[in-house]
Amino acid sequence: MLELQHASKSYRSIPAVEDINFVLREGEVLGYLGPNGSGKSTTVKMVIGMIQPTKGKVLFAGRNIHYDLAAYRAQLGYVPEEAHVYTHLSGLEYLQLVGRLRGLEERVLELKARSLLQLLSLESAQYSSLSDYSKGMKQRVLLAAALLHNPRLIVFDEPLSGLDAVSARLFKDLLVLLAREGKAILYISHVLEVVEQVCDRVIVLAKGKIVADAPPRELTRLMELPTLESVFAQLVRQTDTLRIANQVVEVMKVSHD
Numbered sequence: 001m002l003e004l005q006h007a008s009k010s011y012r013s014i015p016a017v018e019d020i021n022f023v024l025r026e027g028e029v030l031g032y033l034g035p036n037g038s039g040k041s042t043t044v045k046m047v048i049g050m051i052q053p054t055k056g057k058v059l060f061a062g063r064n065i066h067y068d069l070a071a072y073r074a075q076l077g078y079v080p081e082e083a084h085v086y087t088h089l090s091g092l093e094y095l096q097l098v099g100r101l102r103g104l105e106e107r108v109l110e111l112k113a114r115s116l117l118q119l120l121s122l123e124s125a126q127y128s129s130l131s132d133y134s135k136g137m138k139q140r141v142l143l144a145a146a147l148l149h150n151p152r153l154i155v156f157d158e159p160l161s162g163l164d165a166v167s168a169r170l171f172k173d174l175l176v177l178l179a180r181e182g183k184a185i186l187y188i189s190h191v192l193e194v195v196e197q198v199c200d201r202v203i204v205l206a207k208g209k210i211v212a213d214a215p216p217r218e219l220t221r222l223m224e225l226p227t228l229e230s231v232f233a234q235l236v237r238q239t240d241t242l243r244i245a246n247q248v249v250e251v252m253k254v255s256h257d
């Protein structure tokens with residue numbers, strides 16, 4: 001359904017991602033992992049059509065997404081990491097705005113917006129302005145906004161940040177059901193235990209390049225390591241965090257006089 005072919009992006013001739021190739025199929029949850037600065041956000045921006053690859057292309061249903069970006073976006077739901085929303089609107093008004101921009105019929109929109117707000121425990125806050133919402137509440141509004149138009153492809157960028165345990169569990173259950181409904185899901189996260197639980201396949205990115213693309217269980221088996229976290233640390237050659245933490249504490253103790 002979604003395909004990246006040799007997608008590369010450079011900023012002022014400095015490569016951020018290079019030669020990214022993957023296919024995301026219907027009903028599949030694809031985890032996209034990598035340390036800070038490895039190129040996850042750059043990939044997401046290419047996938048949602050916010051930036052064009054410097055080289056290569058992004059295809060949806062076999063067609064370059066930039067051929068008809070509006071038609072592509074009608075099939076796309078995107079939950080961003082940061083909840084930058086119109087803070088003067090209420091949760092309900094925000095969903096109404098998004099739904100109208102998506103071209104939903106008014107009666108259908110009203111029904112869907114109110115149902116989603118109720119299901120995501122936002123009914124009592126639906127008339128309050130978004131500036132009064134907690135981070136987790138804003139995150140749930142963004143989730144509702146991304147699902148409102150029943151998209152075929154959904155991109156979640158760190159969806160669990162700000163969600164409490166119950167909301168996080170609801171989200172995980174939802175992810176499984178969405179995949180069962182045939183949605184293609186791209187899941188960007190740092191929370192490796194969750195990625196391990198919910199993703200059919202994971203791509204690991206290091207310094208802008210794909211260093212692994214396999215089901216989580218296969219990665220741990222092939223590398224003879226117990227968890228996805230240890231695979232990740234090995235693949236991206238993460239620094240010795242304990243040693244650095246010790247050094248930070250030592251620096252803190254340096255006397256000021």
Ligand SMILES: Nc1ncnc2c1ncn2[C@@H]1O[C@H](COP(=O)(O)OP(=O)(O)OP(=O)(O)O)[C@@H](O)[C@H]1O
Nearest residue numbers: 011015016017034035036037038039040041042043
């Ligand atoms: N607008 C930009 N201009 C210049 N360089 C950029 C720009 N955006 C990203 N980069 C660079 O591209 C590389 C990849 O950045 P990107 O934001 O995609 O990484 P990331 O994996 O999403 O990181 P994080 O986990 O910290 O969000 C980094 O070296 C970053 O400095």
